[in-house]
Ligand code: PEP
């Protein structure tokens with residue numbers, strides 16, 4: 277692929293791996309879970325405990341929410357970050373949260389383990405350069421109208437600033453289909469692996485917007501060779517302040533983790549490779 281210098285697969289086919297908490301990204305299959313947004317102390321701590329007890333590896337939760345309407349809940353900002361820090365102290369789970377403004381990157385870094393760049397900001401080049409200078413791994417979501425080449429060039433922006441720890445995240449693209457919130461393009465998982473050394477995870481929560489489709493598409497992500505999934509979990513989805521239709525309640529997430537680990541184990545033990 278043209279113009280990619282750092283993201284392309286190396287001659288020795290060595291993959292990018294790095295340690296966060298007790299997992300190695302790019303090697304272990306990681307399950308990142310948590311609410312769409314941090315809403316209150318009770319909510320994020322309960323969610324973090326749910327995620328930890330079920331066997332999730334990291335906690336997600338937005339403190340800055342990029343919403344379609346300016347009147348919708350925009351997130352708790354710094355208060356949300358402090359609550360995420362508290363959730364990490366209580367559970368030991370590393371924190372993944374979105375940053376939406378280049379001016380916030382350096383101080384947000386003090387609270388989080390992975391900086392998320394959302395779909396709407398995938399091509400915000402000043403933000404990409406800023407997270408490229410930050411000393412934290414970056415989860416780079418695919419823009420909803422982006423080609424693979426555009427997406428990988430955005431990863432290249434981060435790598436070119438000296439940050440080698442980029443995780444790609446397929447979260448669905450806009451198509452003519454309206455039954456699902458987006459069209460989850462799982463072909464990106466093997467395609468990314470064919471071209472780059474970067475880990476790729478899948479977000480079937482935003483990718484489908486439907487609770488009933490999250491487990492099947494997550495299992496398909498394992499089968500396709502993904503390095504992990506990021507899913508939304510809320511202790512009381514009906515009360516959620518954003519994305520209430522796609523957040524799994526804790527009981528559902530517990531079963532989800534069991535089924536995901538079972539498929540992973542089956543693939544490992546049987547030597548099934550995508
Ligand atoms: C999110 O993960 O909170 C989010 C807003 O997702 P996306 O950027 O993929 O829409």
Ligand code: MN
Nearest residue numbers: 312508518519
């Ligand atoms: Mn969401």
